[in-house]
Amino acid sequence: MQISGSFGRPAPVSVAEVSFHAGNKTLALDRKDLAILAELTTNARASHTELANKVGLSSTALARRQKTLEDDGYIQAYQAALDLAQFGLTTTVLVRIALESQSDEALKAFEAEVVKCPSVVRCFLMSGTDDYILIVLARDIQDFERIHRTELSRLPRVARVQSSFALREVVNRAVPTVVFGEAKR
Amino acid sequence: MQISGSFGRPAPVSVAEVSFHAGNKTLALDRKDLAILAELTTNARASHTELANKVGLSSTALARRQKTLEDDGYIQAYQAALDLAQFGLTTTVLVRIALESQSDEALKAFEAEVVKCPSVVRCFLMSGTDDYILIVLARDIQDFERIHRTELSRLPRVARVQSSFALREVVNRAVPTVVFGEAKR
DNA sequence: CCAGGATGCGTGTCGGTGTGCCCAAGGAGA
DNA sequence: TCTCCTTGGGCACACCGACACGCATCCTGG
Numbered sequence: 001m002q003i004s005g006s007f008g009r010p011a012p013v014s015v016a017e018v019s020f021h022a023g024n025k026t027l028a029l030d031r032k033d034l035a036i037l038a039e040l041t042t043n044a045r046a047s048h049t050e051l052a053n054k055v056g057l058s059s060t061a062l063a064r065r066q067k068t069l070e071d072d073g074y075i076q077a078y079q080a081a082l083d084l085a086q087f088g089l090t091t092t093v094l095v096r097i098a099l100e101s102q103s104d105e106a107l108k109a110f111e112a113e114v115v116k117c118p119s120v121v122r123c124f125l126m127s128g129t130d131d132y133i134l135i136v137l138a139r140d141i142q143d144f145e146r147i148h149r150t151e152l153s154r155l156p157r158v159a160r161v162q163s164s165f166a167l168r169e170v171v172n173r174a175v176p177t178v179v180f181g182e183a184k185r
Numbered sequence: 186m187q188i189s190g191s192f193g194r195p196a197p198v199s200v201a202e203v204s205f206h207a208g209n210k211t212l213a214l215d216r217k218d219l220a221i222l223a224e225l226t227t228n229a230r231a232s233h234t235e236l237a238n239k240v241g242l243s244s245t246a247l248a249r250r251q252k253t254l255e256d257d258g259y260i261q262a263y264q265a266a267l268d269l270a271q272f273g274l275t276t277t278v279l280v281r282i283a284l285e286s287q288s289d290e291a292l293k294a295f296e297a298e299v300v301k302c303p304s305v306v307r308c309f310l311m312s313g314t315d316d317y318i319l320i321v322l323a324r325d326i327q328d329f330e331r332i333h334r335t336e337l338s339r340l341p342r343v344a345r346v347q348s349s350f351a352l353r354e355v356v357n358r359a360v361p362t363v364v365f366g367e368a369k370r
Numbered sequence: 371c372c373a374g375g376a377t378g379c380g381t382g383t384c385g386g387t388g389t390g391c392c393c394a395a396g397g398a399g400a
Numbered sequence: 401t402c403t404c405c406t407t408g409g410g411c412a413c414a415c416c417g418a419c420a421c422g423c424a425t426c427c428t429g430g
Contacts (some may be wrong), residue, residue, distance in 0.1 A: 125353040243378050
């Protein structure tokens with residue numbers, strides 16, 4: 001009963017909060033859509049009625065909006081978040097890699113192999129010195145030595161590898177809070 | 186019908202595949218547990234029967250295992266993955282930040298403010314030169330200029346800010362494939 | 371030989387989901 | 401100003417499915 005909105009009334013506050021030009025049509029999300037997205041980011045398995053109570057809608061209206069959000073591609077998937085620390089993966093390493101050559105063939109060859117590395121979770125092609133930055137998850141420093149030997153050093157066309165260990169993770173968000181805007185009020 | 190396991194038999198393949206020392210008790214996950222986790226990483230809203238068919242279990246056994254995985258903390262949450270490109274956030278920037286001082290008070294002050302930055306999705310305290318690395322999401326380069334001005338430049342105790350733009354994201358995994366091991370066979 | 375653990379089956383109840391229908395508000399046009 | 405149309409919301413209902421329980425069975429280890 002923490003919702004103190006105006007029930008029974010068709011919600012005159014449905015003003016467009018955010019508008020984007022996605023594809024070739026202009027879409028708009030009001031604050032209720034943002035509230036739905038914010039809630040689903042936390043509880044992906046919430047039922048329609050449960051979400052409806054939190055947002056301040058009926059289950060019917062919520063089901064329609066949720067389906068629209070899915071069809072329009074705002075919601076890509078529903079996925080379980082695993083606690084990687086439970087698997088012993090407590091060490092995050094940022095790896096900077098410079099290639100011997102920036103030729104298209106060298107980039108292709110490198111990328112074709114880096115996607116196979118089992119410990120790499122992210123890989124960016126960076127501007128500037130035309131190198132890559134990887135985020136690698138390891139059990140500990142000794143385990144990273146193994147990864148460096150069995151995965152990273154086998155990548156083709158690599159000229160230089162520079163590793164930095166993360167001592168602590170201060171922020172870890174899947175979605176920047178700027179997306180939800182004023183929806184959380 | 187892609188499952189060709191031994192039905193009706195209590196599954197003699199339940200050998201421990203992975204074992205961890207989580208907390209103060211030793212837990213073990215067999216390949217069916219890993220298959221459940223791998224599937225839930227993709228379809229968090231899958232029903233018990235749907236998962237049971239894919240893994241090769243009855244819905245009863247699967248429900249028990251899933252609840253165990255949740256209670257033991259392997260599954261942290263079920264969350265919807267948003268397509269940030271639909272929100273116009275197509276530019277990823279890696280920001281390296283060095284502080285004026287590495288004193289405890291300076292670190293605390295910086296971290297207390299960086300968690301409030303709406304465009305920052307990740308922030309690591311790094312080893313080496315004792316600086317931070319942020320991952321920032323922006324709409325475009327002009328938008329990053331605004332973020333730099335309104336969010337980053339207001340962070341306390343900052344001596345140097347160095348930004349690198351990501352031209353392309355080659356790998357983006359929530360979970361390293363090393364976790365699932367041989368479960369996907 | 372006997373617990374202990376894990377699986378599969380069956381059943382019942384509860385809840386979610388989807389549909390149809392009506393209503394309210396706002397905008398466009400005559 | 402009046403009317404029509406569109407959009408979005410709420411209510412009621414019915415159906416299908418998920419979920420949780422109890423019980424029998426089978427393997428394993430002591």
